[in-house]
Amino acid sequence: MSALERPLRLGLTGGIGSGKSTVAALWRERGLRVIDLDAHSRAVLDVPGGGVEEAIARFGEELRTAEGTVDRAAMARIVFADASARADLEAIVLTRVDQAVAAEEAQAAAAGERLVVHDSPLLLEKAAEDDYAAVVVVLARREDRIARVIRDRGKDRAYVESIMAAQVTDLERIRRADRLILNTAGREELAARANRALEAVLAVRRP
Numbered sequence: 001m002s003a004l005e006r007p008l009r010l011g012l013t014g015g016i017g018s019g020k021s022t023v024a025a026l027w028r029e030r031g032l033r034v035i036d037l038d039a040h041s042r043a044v045l046d047v048p049g050g051g052v053e054e055a056i057a058r059f060g061e062e063l064r065t066a067e068g069t070v071d072r073a074a075m076a077r078i079v080f081a082d083a084s085a086r087a088d089l090e091a092i093v094l095t096r097v098d099q100a101v102a103a104e105e106a107q108a109a110a111a112g113e114r115l116v117v118h119d120s121p122l123l124l125e126k127a128a129e130d131d132y133a134a135v136v137v138v139l140a141r142r143e144d145r146i147a148r149v150i151r152d153r154g155k156d157r158a159y160v161e162s163i164m165a166a167q168v169t170d171l172e173r174i175r176r177a178d179r180l181i182l183n184t185a186g187r188e189e190l191a192a193r194a195n196r197a198l199e200a201v202l203a204v205r206r207p
């Protein structure tokens with residue numbers, strides 16, 4: 001697929017509990033192709049296949065679960081204690097994520113779609129802005145984000161705050177975004193704001 005045939009890429013990101021996934025779902029309802037990079041990343045270790053086998057070969061057969069996937073908790077203990085191991089795991093995962101994303105973009109191009117959205121939780125942390133025509137960031141109040149993750153994912157406050165500490169700050173998100181969506185009201189208002197942000201971006205970057 002040539003560069004001219006590739007659909008325009010729009011990056012969507014936001015911190016944990018911000019409502020980014022809700023915006024992604026709203027845009028899917030509008031008919032946009034939204035590529036979930038986090039889902040592709042999880043599938044590398046959660047679905048039996050080449051990614052699992054390469055991870056097992058690198059880190060040990062003891063990490064294989066009865067279902068033929070990778071024991072994520074055991075893997076986490078290894079990679080968080082060893083930067084070299086973490087880099088090896090990232091190489092295994094990211095190579096396959098890139099392949100999966102390229103396949104989805106090829107499908108979009110073949111279908112005549114002119115725009116794809118990358119739902120990418122670590123877009124700014126990976127300094128990937130240059131890969132996109134525009135970056136849209138979803139923002140929400142810190143306490144609202146913590147409460148949402150505790151309620152919806154069953155995590156505790158310490159967990160949420162540890163993830164927040166590893167992500168870029170809201171000030172950094174504001175500085176680096178092309179467009180912001182404030183998730184400070186209900187779903188109906190969030191949908192309206194998400195649509196306005198999309199139209200504003202397309203007015204400048206229309207494919």
